[in-house]
Amino acid sequence: MNRNDEFTEWMKELEESVPEVDASIKRGCRRKLRKQLLYQPLMSLAALFAVFVLAVNLCAPVAKACANIPFLKELTKAVAFSKSLRTALENDYIQEVNLSQTKDGVTVEITSMMVDHRKLTVFYRVESEQYDRLQINCIVPDDWENGRSYGANISNFYNWNAGESAGEIQYAAIDFFTEEQPPESLPFHMTVWNDDAYLEDVQAGVVQKGDDAMGWDEQACKYAIAEFEFTLEPDWTKIPEEKEYKVNQEIELDGQKFTIRNIEVYPTYMDVNIEAAEENTAFPTYLHFYAENEKGELFRDGCVGGCNSGRLTREFSVRAESSYFYEGKIARLVITGAEWLEQGKERAYINLNTGETKNLPENDTLKGIRKEGETVYLDFEQKYMMRMDEETGDPFGKTFAICPPVLYYDAEDKIYIGEIRWDWDWDENGNLLGESGEYEWTLKEYPYEEVWLENFYSSSWQADKEISVKIK
Amino acid sequence: MKKEEFTYRVEAIRGQLYKTAMLYLGSHAQAVDALDEAIYKGLCGYKKLRKQEFFTTWMTRILINECNNELRRRKRTCPLEELPETAVEEFDSLPLKEALQKLPKELKDVVVLRYFSGFTLAETAELLKIPQGTAATRQRKALQVLRLELGEEEAYEQK
Structure with a gap:
């Protein structure tokens, strides 16, 4: 066969x-909706988060004094919640910025940035004499005209209150889900909303607090006071080389097989790269683990900022706090549990007439179905799960809940966005109280008998004994 | 553009998009992943596309960016071996599929878009953001190295 024949065959x-x-x-x-909902400000969650951050701030150790960083005290307070950012700051890992804009009675100042591999943390402060309550949201708009997406997921949401948080430094953590180096010059847009106007509408019943059904664009337009467009110029050349640990070890977790490929440690985060075996029947939507260095210091899973791009793929990364500025090398990884999404259980089925359910997440129970006209209310109870408390070493020391999913489908596979209200009690340190909590799903104007809810997880697993991977 | 129109237009060029991803990445699973990612990003951005007549090149550019991301990631984990365009004998000894994967990237980009994905020379140059003359030179070199004798007819057949 000559080359042209090969070409023709291949094309066929x-x-x-x-x-x-x-x-x-x-x-x-589905991914787009999930992302919109995940990053859409949910008022009640934001308030909880604010309490949580405040609690952590009060008990966090004070960073060492370092005269050459402006706003050090404020920055330290802002990053007290994050071990990685706090340590990076203590090691002067910060780039100064001096950008400021004033519009319609609101001043926004960007004071500094932490520039890392595919991650940017932007510190800013907002001031206003005209408003009492504001909400601030930041985005990195994509360059769609050139078909280019920065793949930026931003973790930020700021409730500004003249009495409490005026002038406080906050930060937005931007994760770039792209292998490409983010550009030298990056647009950064901030929208400031009038929270008083929003609350007035809540009181008047025009919108409901925590109304998921109200889209991001709609909220942004309706309550926006001012939009600020900044251009950030992070110096990506000053990022040090990552520290890489080759692992290439196979592990079995609850019957599922994985190969831990390597660990990449960057100044503000750590990525553990994992490959799932083809024959696996479940994907870990959350992996509970920590890394330990030679000196016994622990770096726990999770991070501040978007931790994944919302894709379930065979090769994936899980993120943890960074050990970059610590002397000891990473000695082992310890996996303590996982939330699985099992194949075939991606959706839970509910018959709204009979109450029959299939594939509900393991810890969730349907307690009741209520109908008001064509709107259906589903009441669930979720038994809280336990996870290791890395601070105290207690293997089952912390209670946590999983936010319910927000998407549902009809028999034609049409997608809907659910409204969810949850009733979870927290203490002042952000710990859940009791053994279970309740949440209510609202299916607005849903005339059908059957519904399929998208499961975020289907079962939860806690390791009986420590699963440890030694890093050579 | 409405979502229904986006869906309709993507459906119309799905074959072209899949082939492009497949030829860039050489793996069905990765091509579908890149296609998924490109469609997701297309869904996020189609409302902001001002010149809708460029929908195909726009979607292809998103897809190429995705494929390049994957190739960069792969380069970090298991680097692909490229052969220099002067390695005539090595190229001759390989089947076309393997030879294409081993072409220097700038030659492979042109030949994939031009002959496998069916873009004109001008569109290929625009997609890769290179002058048309450069695209023509790279196209000639790539065909020479692969010993393919393809003309305008073969290129347009793919449309």
Whole structure:
């Protein structure tokens, strides 16, 4: 066969194997909705978060004095919640910025940035004499005209209150889900909303507090006071090389097999890169683990900022606090549990007439179904889960709950966004009280008998004994 | 553009997008992943696309960016071996599929878009942000190295 014949054969082969894109489009729609909802400010959550941060701030150790960092005290307070950022700051890992804009009675000042591999942390402060309560949200708009997305997920939401948080430094953590180096010059847009106007509407019943059904764009337009457009110029050349630990070890977790490929440690976060075996029947939507260095210092899972791009893929990364500025090398990884999404249990089924359920998440129980006209209310109870408390070493020391999913489907596979209200009690340190909490799903104007809720997890697993991977 | 129109337009070019991803990445699973990612990003951005007549090149550019991301990631974990364009004998000894994967990236980009994905020379140059003359030179070199004798007819057949 000559080259041209090979070409023709290959083209035929490619034509025959073209996959249907329907599934890609549906997956895309679901992901987009999930992302919108995840990053859309949920008022009640934001308030809880504010309490939690305050509590941590009060008991966090004070960073060492360092005269050459402006606003050090304020920055230290802002990052008290994050071990990685706090340590990076203590090691002068910060770039100064001096950007300020005033519009319609609101001043926004960007004071500094932490520039890391595919991660940028932007510190800013907001001041206003005109308003009592504001909400601030930041985005990195994509360059869609050139088909270019920065893949930026921003973790930020700031409730500004003239009495409490005026002038306090806050930060937005931006994760770039792209292998490409983010550009030298980056747009950074901030929208400031009038929270008083929003609350007035809540009181008047125009919107409901925590109304998920109200879209991001709608909220931004309705309550926006001012929009600020900054151009950030992070110096990506000053980022030090990552520390890499090759692992290549196979582990079995609750019957699922994985290979831990390597650990990449960056100044403000750590990534553990993992490959799932093809025969696995469940994907870990959350992996509970910590890394320990030679000196016994622990770096726990999770991070401040978006931790994943919302894709369930065979090769994936889980993120932890960074050990970069600590002397000891990483000696081991300890896995303590996981939330699994099992194949075939991606959606829970509920018959709204009979109450029959299938594939509900393991810790969730349907307690009741109420109908008011065409609107259906589903009452659930979620038994809290336990996880290791890395601070105290107690293997089952902390209680946690999983936020319920927000998407549901009808028999035609049409996607809807649910409204959820949850009733969880927290103490002042952000710990859940009691053994279980309740949440209520609202299916607005849903006339059908059957519904399918998207599961964020289907079962939870806690390791009986420590699963430890030694790092050589 | 409405979502229904986006869906309709993506459906119309799905074969072209899949082939492009497949040829860039050489793996069905990774091509579908890149396609998924590109469609997701397309869904996020289609309302902001001002010149809708460029929908195909716009979607292809998103897809190419995704493929390049994957290739960069792969380069970090298991680098691909590229052969220099002067390695005539090595290229001759390989089947076309493998030879294409081993082409220097700038040659492979042109030949994939031009002959496998069916873009014109001008569109290929625009997609890769290179002058048309450069695209033509790279196209000629790539065909020479692969010993392919493809003309305008083959290129347009793919449309």
